Amino acid sequence: MKKNVLIAVYNMEIGGIERSLINMLDSFDYDKYNVDLLIYHHVGEFMSLIPKSVNVLPEIAKYSVFRKPVALCLKEKQYSLAFTRVLAKYIAEIKSKSMNLEEGSGYIQMQLAQKYSSFLLPKLEKHYDVAISYAWPHDIVAYKVRANKKIAWVHTDYSKLEIDNELDLNVWDQFDYIASVSDACQNSFLSTYPTLKKKLMVVENITSPNFIKKMAEEKPTLIENEAETFKIVSVGRLSYVKGFDLAVEALGRLHKKGLTNIKWYIIGYGGYEKELKDLIIKHNLEDSFILLGKKTNPYPYIKNCDLYVQPSRYEGKAVTVSEAKILGKPILITNYPTASSQLENGIEGVICDLSVQGLVKGIEDLYRDQDLKELLVNNIVRMDYSNCFELEKLYRVIS
Known part of the structure; x- marks a missing residue:
């Protein structure tokens, strides 16, 4: 059965x-x-x-309202749930101020909206x-x-x-x-x-290496093919947490050091887009720091980069870092709190200081040191990153 x-x-x-x-x-x-x-x-x-x-x-229908605009909830005649969303937003703003939260009231608002809506669902x-x-x-x-x-x-x-x-x-x-x-x-x-x-x-x-490698065979668009261009790719939500503002400043400094052939491509979307675009203009990087937006399939972009970078301020475990390993790319990640669980420093990739200067040094080292890049790639291509056996833990719970 x-x-x-x-x-x-x-x-x-x-x-x-x-x-x-x-x-x-x-x-x-x-x-x-x-x-x-x-x-x-x-x-x-x-x-x-x-x-x-x-x-x-x-x-x-009632389960779908929690990330929709309130106006759309009203249009769909979900009046009670729209009211709980407004109430949650109001109380969350008060709570977040009293707690001095850096990222505002968004997460608490989500908590309260679901709590207040529970009896309506x-x-x-x-x-x-x-x-x-x-x-x-x-x-x-x-x-x-x-x-x-x-x-x-x-x-x-x-x-x-x-x-x-x-x-x-x-x-x-x-x-x-x-x-x-x-x-x-x-x-x-x-x-x-x-x-x-x-x-x-x-x-x-x-991680399913066969699935990822198959998806990576597609041809990427809007990415440089010239051999002289050093291509960095990062994937993630456009948010403060992902550290893409640090990445913009790091690329600006690298260009000032004469490494003007480096281009950085970001795959993702989110509410931090305007701030990033303003930073890109400020550092005159419109042609070098490129926001590619949503991509259903990021794997061809990772496969065709020279370096995969995760500049995050914090992560649980970044899926795309594991996927970059499967695709045999040199990897640089910042030293966020769980970074050491993501890769073995100096073996599978490099963990740099979580700062603009840390990113600059890490990228420059990997840009200039071909032997280091080859060492990292040779190490990861010999490893088996398939871990479907992890599902056995889940199966044991189900049984």
């Missing part, structure tokens, strides 16, 4: 969490498990990449063996899904996430297991929620 598994995620927009979910679904054992995918809002370029063996549940009728909430916030699976066991996924460094931890703790208590994507990520979570230690398990992001 097959076990019934539910996996829930907000949408399938381009992002690291969604990309890791696609890899996991691509590797799932469908001979033993029936997998229902609950997508709260049926949008996103990754919708077309969902394996055919997955049963995508119909969209539930319908429950799923089907009962599952296991229900997985794959992305935070986890309220819907916690309160609206019936299952023998429930698992919530942790993808980020919770010591850096600006949320109402007490409010979140009430939700975590509804889950039997909390799966973190790395040991470092688990430790940062544990430092914030020490009482949840017994629920924690590590299930790394699933």
Whole structure:
């Protein structure tokens, strides 16, 4: 008898969490498990990449409102839910000011919106063996899904996430297991929620080398092909967290040092775009620091770069760094708190200081030292980064 598994995620927009979910679904054992995918809002370029063996549940209108503009919620006649969104925004702004949060009220607003909306949302009728909430916030699976066991996924460094931890703790208590994507990520979570230690398990992001290499065969567009151009690629949401502002300043300094043939390509989208464009203009890098926007398939760009760089301020475990390893690229990442769990410094890549100068030195070293680049590449191409065996941990929980 097959076990019934539910996996829930907000949408399938381009992002690291969604990309890791696609890899996991691509590797799932469908001979033993029936997998229902609950997508709260049926949008996103990754919708077309969902394996055919997955049963995508119909969209539930009330589940889709949490990231829509309030005006659109009103247009769709979701009046009560629109009101809870406005109320959540108002209270979150007050809370964030009292807590002196650097990133504002966005995360707390999401928490409060789901809390206040809980009694308005319908429950799923089907009962599952296991229900997985794959992305935070986890309220819907916690309160609206019936299952023998429930698992919530942790993808980020919770010591850096600006949320109402007490409010979140009430939700975590509804889950039997909390799966973190790395040991470092688990430790940062544990430092914030020490009482949840017994629920924690590590299930790394699933990487499917065959899938990634196949996707990388497509031809990239809008990227230099000239041999004399040194191409850097980074992938990530356009946000303060990803450190692309540091990257702009670093490229400006590299050009001033005479390394004007370096071009930096960013794949991603997000609310930080205007600030980045202003910085690019300020440093006269319009032709060298290039925002490529959304790309359903980032792998051809990674494959065709000379250096992959992750300039983040913090990460849980960056999916794209693992993917750059699979594609055999030299890698530079900043020393964010979980960096040492991402790669072995000097073996699989280089970890530089988390600063503009750190990025400048790291890039310049890899630009000038061909032997170092070849050493890193030779090391990673000999390694097997397939880790579908990580799913065995999940299967044991389901059983």
